Amino acid sequence: MLISFDWLKQLIAINKPATEVAALLTDSGLEVEGLETFEVIKGGLQGIVIGEVLTCEKHPDADKLRITTVNIGLEQPKQIVCGAANVAAGQKVVVATENAVLYPSGGESFQIKKSKIRGAVSEGMICAEDEIGIGTSHAGIIVLDTDLPNGTPAAEYFGLSSDTVFEIGLTPNRADAASHYGVARELQALTDAKVALPDVSVFNLSNTNRNIAIEIQDAAGCPRYAGLTISGVKVGESPEWLRNRLRAIGLSPINNVVDVTNYVLHELGQPLHAFDADKIAGNKIVVKRADEGAAFVTLDGVERKLRSTDLMICNADEPMVIAGVFGGKKSGVSEETVNIFLESAYFNPTSIRKSSQVHGLKTDSSFRFERGTDPNIVPYALKRAALLIQEVAGGEISSEITDVYPEPVQPFQISLSLSRVDKLIGQAIGRERIIEILTDLNIEIKEETETHLVLLVPPHKVDVTREADVIEEVLRIYGYNNIALKENIATSFLAKFPQPNPEELKQKISNLLTGSGFSEIITNSLTDSAYYEKGAEDKDETLARIVNYNSEELDVMRKTLVFSGLEVIRRNVNRKQKDLKLYELGKVYAKAGEKYKEQQKLALFVTGNTAAETWSQKSEKTTFHYLAGVVQNVLTKLARTDFTLQPLQHPYLSGGVNYQKNDVVLAQVGLLDAQVCKRIDVKEQVWYAELNWDYLVKNSKSQLVFEELAKFPEVRRDLSLVIDKGITFDQIKTIAQRTERKLLQDINVFDVYEGDKIEAGKKAYAISFTLLDKQQTLTDKVIDATMNRLMQQFEKQLGAVIRK
Template identity: 35%
Template sequence: MLVPLKWLREMVAFDLSPQELADLLTNSGLEVDGVIERHGGLDKVITAKLLEVNPHPNADRLRLATVDCGGGRTETVVCGAPNLTVGMITPLAQIGAKLGEEGQEVTKVKIRGVESKGMLCSERDLGLSDDHSGLMVLDPGLEPGLPLAQVLNLETQVLEISITPNRGDALSILGVARDVAALVGAELVLPPCEPEEVEPGIEGQAAIEVLDAKACPRYTGRLVKNLKIGPSPLWMRDRLMACGVRPISNVVDVTNYILLELGQPLHAFDFAQVGGSKIVVRMAAQGEKFVTLDGQERTLTDQDLMICDADKAVGLAGVMGGLNSEVTDDTGAVLIESAFFDPLTIRRTSKRLGLSTEASYRFERGIDLEGCARAGSRAALLMQQLAEGQVAAGIIDLYPAPYQAPSIPLSISRTARYLGMELTKEQVKGQLERLGLIVSDGPDDDSIVAQPPAARTDLERPVDLTEEVARMVGYNNIPARLPQAEIGAPARPWPQRVRALARDAMAAQGLDEAISFSFEHPKAADRLSLAADDYRRSTVKLINPLSEEQSELRTSLLPGLLAAAARNLAHRVPDVGLFEIGRVFVAQADQPLPEETFRLGVVLTGLMAPASWWAGEQPASLSHVKGAAQYLAEALGISGLAFDTETESPPYLDPAEWSRLTLNGETLGEMGRLDKRVAANFDLDRPVYVLDVHFDRLAELAPRQKVYARLPRFPELVRDAALVVPEALPAGEMLAQARAFEDPWLQSVEIFDVYRGKPLEKGQKSLGLRFTYRAEDRTLTEEEVTPGYRALVEQVMQSFEATLRG
């Protein structure tokens, strides 16, 4: 957005230098990229009066002009302009002046033997327009020797401002002036907008009909007749060029001038070309054709808003007018359109057609709904002044639903906390009121209620008002403070904490964590040989899967882990130990969402430890997955984990090597060796051991509070016993009963040895049990421990028909 400073000063008075104003606006949210200096070459151009005009002695087309430069000084200038007239006031570029875009310097030269001291200039020579038909003619009442830039009141300094997308109100001189007035505490002066009207009025001469009030909430029209089309005055042309707009004619320039001044896009229809003297606002028909002002034929849809007359389309609403109703040199009357169009509708049309204009740029961001009539009247006034037009009395204003300002509450204390500074209620109210908001007290002493003007379409929420307060304070004046916050992170929820504990426990056993896709192959259940009624066959099918191999949500972690193990083996990584904790999804009958639970899965294959001089190779076995389960339970503080093989094994496990994990009779998971046929389904040709645990249930059973004990001060006393039992006896049952024995000094019971072979009979095994005793207040003696130890061993032997190994 280019903002000429003299134009800005007409609406708000301020004593700031351009750089000070740029800093003030930048610190209030309107970032000024720079100050553009214009007409720099005019510093040595003055007004001069032609005293004499004589023929050039050596050239037929040149003449010698004697000019009064003011202060009694005269100069002779060689000039070939056709309109040299004695007594006229015209610009004189003195020696040293630099003119034109290239800055060509004026020097003292001899032309056909006559010395010329300066240059009499046309408007094109001065960069004011393209007119070079003759010398620029100035007001005959001007004194010679005056600086030309001062005489013409040209815009010599222009602010270049970057406007953010939410600040559509700032895309005008008036919008920037509102902010400046609020910042410096000055009064905002609106430009005059009341033309002299003549009869007959517009009613009866023109008609307007809006068929879609949602796309066009307001449409106003004014009629100006008996226009004289011609060039605009220099001051208007200069301001338009300062804003990057090319002057065309007085009537067209007025519409562009209002767009820049008030932010209201206008369109002037050649009234003679408006069929039936009627304007109709409607949505386009699907596939309708229309030729815009740029000569391009556009194909429209039923989402585009059109401006039509009684016979044809004459404009693409909010974007561009039509070629069939543009203002020409023969135009005698215009109907001025000043309307508000729905931003979404305009944005959609502009984007689809790839047609962005100054008008659409503003309509897309929202303009002042309440300013339509004022802008139309302002344009009519300027056409009256600059084109001698006659303004028909009255205005057509179709405005079925007048603007209702939203009421936005704002907490003073919360605003102060957001900005990190002290603010009073009166201070906040004053800042918002200077911006044109209507502010009233809220329901309590800490709140206010503000109603924004129609121009501020960006103010919708309390946080928007907080930003306005920050802008008025000045971003540079907001103190830099570190945020006030408690040091430390909040405690993680228990499910996250227990999952982290489990991950640490599994990683401590040398396993690597795998993270597989939540999607699985539709044949995953078949590959696991699951029964037809197994709950893991209740899958959720994806509507838009990544691929056929990942078209269902997983119901088990094992397929993903087995596939990962197969990939490792294919890449010659023979020793694999993986675990995963993740969600599985089981479809529920008559329920829109599946049941989501966390499971823990483990896959082991190859060696658990490499061969060494003190031990041979340790290939993965059932003992390793059992140990992983036990270590996990201990890490989570769960005791009493048991292993059951009495029930039927799952179809994917080898019946000879498997076990079910239980706790107090409740099944928590399964483990064992993968059945060979199932392993082959996953391209695994070696023994693979798996563990599948219901982790959510395990987390529920885990105690949330840890119990800590002091380190023992006295030594322990250890007793061992080797008991011969049947091979089929689960060692866990014997351990559970031994640990339940009531003895105040019994600390732990563990198995330290398992033996099979001679001299034991076939079907027997020897379990080495280690009993640890300790007292907290003294060192135990053999006499104290022996009775309890013997009673415990005797009880275990009787319960399990065991014998002492000799």
């Protein structure tokens, strides 16, 4: 919402700079998100002054140029070369001085610089209307009839002034502040200044030649509707002051009648609508609900299908306006309009909100009506608008104000406990100060006792309906910054830390895996005990057996997700689908003594190639590292990066690792044993990962940790280590992190070599180390010392040979 400071000062005599007013409003809850300067003419004629032509002579090298000397209020006159035919000595002219930026009408801006024109020095420019943006004429320079002294800013002569515009982030509950009057009321409570609305006492009836009746058929949707007629108006362009007021708050002027309705809307917060009175059939306004499915063409030329919930403003024959939202094409004011009917109403916010949403129409009127306007300002807004229309468009008021208001909207009656005010605010602010604030907010004190106040809150404060709301109003105006913080802060309520949501985590990981090319499978929890038992003598006592099973192939609860996943792979491979990436999140079951337990596991299966073969990419067989990378992505997504890699321990896997945190296994990755696959008749190589989902969900770290970007550059150094084949990268990483805790940011293997160029039983790792000091730029001395310490530890603890 945009608020003009100059406009605001017409409603409240506030003697404070714009920045201070912005701070006051922000502290009270009307957050000023920005301050902008509005200029009637772009640039505000900065650097352009009034001057006097002292001499004017023909340019020796150009017939159409004149060399002038101009007094612009300085000790020495300026020499200016001018091409205008009407320039002459003795004239008062408009001069653009050096470095001034001009914004010509319909052209691009340019800067005035000292230059030479045909060999003659020119120290400025004598301007025409179009060159400074105040008109379109280029017939010659502007010649002024003025006694103002030379050097006077041209903006002063033309009566140009700038305005400061507040951009306020209006919250939905502050409908009372959706206007200049609303903001002025807020400032009245924040300062000693008082609000004074424009005087409408001169409002006077000229005749009653054009009475238009009003009938409200839906009083629930329209509790109040008022109107009057003005005859003999002349629709045309608005005066400059009115156009500039609207431009300052981002509106485009349309015509003098519509501009007045927009002006009053933004001044008072009361939307108005001007009808062409000659198009109101039967001289009657009817407020009623629309017929379901009826066609209606709005002002933008779009035909819309009405709903039975739409409140309409109709004449005796047909609808004219979607009440409070948008006018109809046949009802609007045009250049041919001579007589107008001016509407001012109060509509039910819910009704307007529904129509606005259904038809996708968001207007300045609906914005206010759907949040709640002031029913008591309806007749004043009519008078204010009628007087302004007479001022800018002429005409006579040709009817009484017809005000249909069958059941007046009552103020909210609220009992306020003074002790409750002190308790919620956190300190005593005094009875007198509370009453003063309430009075400044136009909240009437109906009754007063030692402990309580009975208040009447005006209906324009739609968000103040309870005692707590009143206390919030008092606190806003008193000032949050004026509440002292105690040395020891205590609370009667301590919020629990949010527990991880299993469903949200499941969805997050499912999205990750699906995005990585995996397909989700859901398999039966019942399975065949033969998968677990090699023979009759080899009974697994930990199986959860079904007592009354219907099928011998479904006689136990599954103990692992391995076999049901292999069944899916077998079925797909038999149908020529050999490149598979599958995942399942399911429960496994086991018997422990006389009791049974269940656990949630996440299983990943990968077989065949990692991707289909294309012209630009060869297909590659799935490897351990591919699946391990997927598992680490899952753990990272769950914020579990605090693991170590340990030797694999799994009854069905080989050639893999355990991801562990202390003694807890987070995940296991490896190659499914060929004999296990053979039980399901799967001949393909299958890589398998199993994650401890219950533990991961319970211990998921949902909070994000943010860190300022480093101000100093990272440094990378590489080492080539020859080590025993049995040494893992995790061992190297652990040693490096223990040796250098401060500077080491990352460590990575970028090449591995095993071959005849190194001795048997050895392998070579090419490793990169990323170093960073967050306090200063790393020097070569510090880097070399760090790398030497790392090499010493690799040699000492791993028997590594450093290759140069």
